[in-house]
Amino acid sequence: MYSATIPLLSIIPSSIACLSCLWLFFYYFKAKNKSIESSMVFTLGVSDFIYSLMNLAKQGLPSIDDAPFIIIQFFALYFSIYWASAIAFMVYKSLKEMHLNSRRLFSQCFGCVLIFSVFFALM
Amino acid sequence: MEGSGRSFHLLAAPLLLALILTILFYIKSIKLLREEMDCAVSSTSRYIGNFKLYSFTQLLTFSPLVIYLLLIEYLRDSEEDDSTACFWTYVSEICQGITSLSGFANSMIFLSKGIVRYEERSTSDMGLYLSDNSV
Numbered sequence: 690m691y692s693a694t695i696p697l698l699s700i701i702p703s704s705i706a707c708l709s710c711l712w713l714f715f716y717y718f719k720a721k722n723k724s725i726e727s728s729m730v731f732t733l734g735v736s737d738f739i740y741s742l743m744n745l746a747k748q749g750l751p752s753i754d755d756a757p758f759i760i761i762q763f764f765a766l767y768f769s770i771y772w773a774s775a776i777a778f779m780v781y782k783s784l785k786e787m788h789l790n791s792r793r794l795f796s797q798c799f800g801c802v803l804i805f806s807v808f809f810a811l812m
Numbered sequence: 813m814e815g816s817g818r819s820f821h822l823l824a825a826p827l828l829l830a831l832i833l834t835i836l837f838y839i840k841s842i843k844l845l846r847e848e849m850d851c852a853v854s855s856t857s858r859y860i861g862n863f864k865l866y867s868f869t870q871l872l873t874f875s876p877l878v879i880y881l882l883l884i885e886y887l888r889d890s891e892e893d894d895s896t897a898c899f900w901t902y903v904s905e906i907c908q909g910i911t912s913l914s915g916f917a918n919s920m921i922f923l924s925k926g927i928v929r930y931e932e933r934s935t936s937d938m939g940l941y942l943s944d945n946s947v
Contacts, residue, residue, distance in 0.1 A: 698905040699912070706915030713919040730922040737915025744912050767826065769914065773870050774830040777837035780863075784844050809826050 705742040710738035725791045729779065732799070733772050740765035764810035771802040824881035831874050838867035871920055873914035880907040 701744050713734040717727055743762040775798040842863050845856055880903060 697903070698909045702912040702916070706912045706919075709916040709919040713923060716923065730918070732861070733918055733922075734915065735866070737912075737918060741912045741915050744908060763823075767830075768872055768910070770827055770830045770834075770870075773874075773914075774834040774837070777834045777841070777870075781837040781841045781844070784841050789900040805826070812822070 698750055699744050703741040706737060707745065708742035710734045712740065714738075725795055728795065729772075729776050733769065733776065736765050736769040736772055740769055743789060760810050764806050767809045768806040771805055772798075775799075775802050820881045822883050824878050827878045827883070831870060831878060835869045835895050838863045849857065865921060869914070869917045873910055873917055877907040878906060878913045 696794075713730065717723065717731045717734075720727060723731075740762060741763060743758060746758070779791075779794055779798060782794060783791065842860050845860055845863075884900065884904075
């Protein structure tokens, strides 16, 4: 009973997520003035897209179970949840501090999230 | 998840920490908004509503996978039969599917609501800036 529905459980949500992320990218690249908020959402979209794409590819490609692919999938998963956390932090900081250098905070958070994601994905 | 060969707790711990931090920062943001501004103002209650929505989305999409990774080692029997193993694969796939949906949920929410943050207090209304349809 389960074996027939197992691939569908990954394929359907991952396909929906990939399509919505592509839609997000379309809006991002179409926008003339790319604000810091849109860059934050775009970065989150990229990591979600990679994770969903890996989930999707796992069903179709047998070689996707190899270590590099698993590391990429874990990296995308960690990056996605850490970046969501970083967005929450940046929102809080921007509400708290009157004169905040958003670009600098964005770069710092991006660097930290990248390092942590790589570390936990390789661990 | 099955083929990674790592401890499930090791996978879940950083995810759980990040999830708790996300919720914590949104709660602190809501508190800050409530302290600084008059909640009767409709825009403020809208921003608070947005924060609740962001945190709820993260909780809804990531918590099934985190709970699964935390509990699987206790629930799983080492001498389980094929049907039980298949059941846990089924549960794992459901959790990963829900986590995949975070991409969809985040895209939809941020596309429709934007991100609430301070821009220039001097130039914007009450110092709050809501980038509706920011992307």
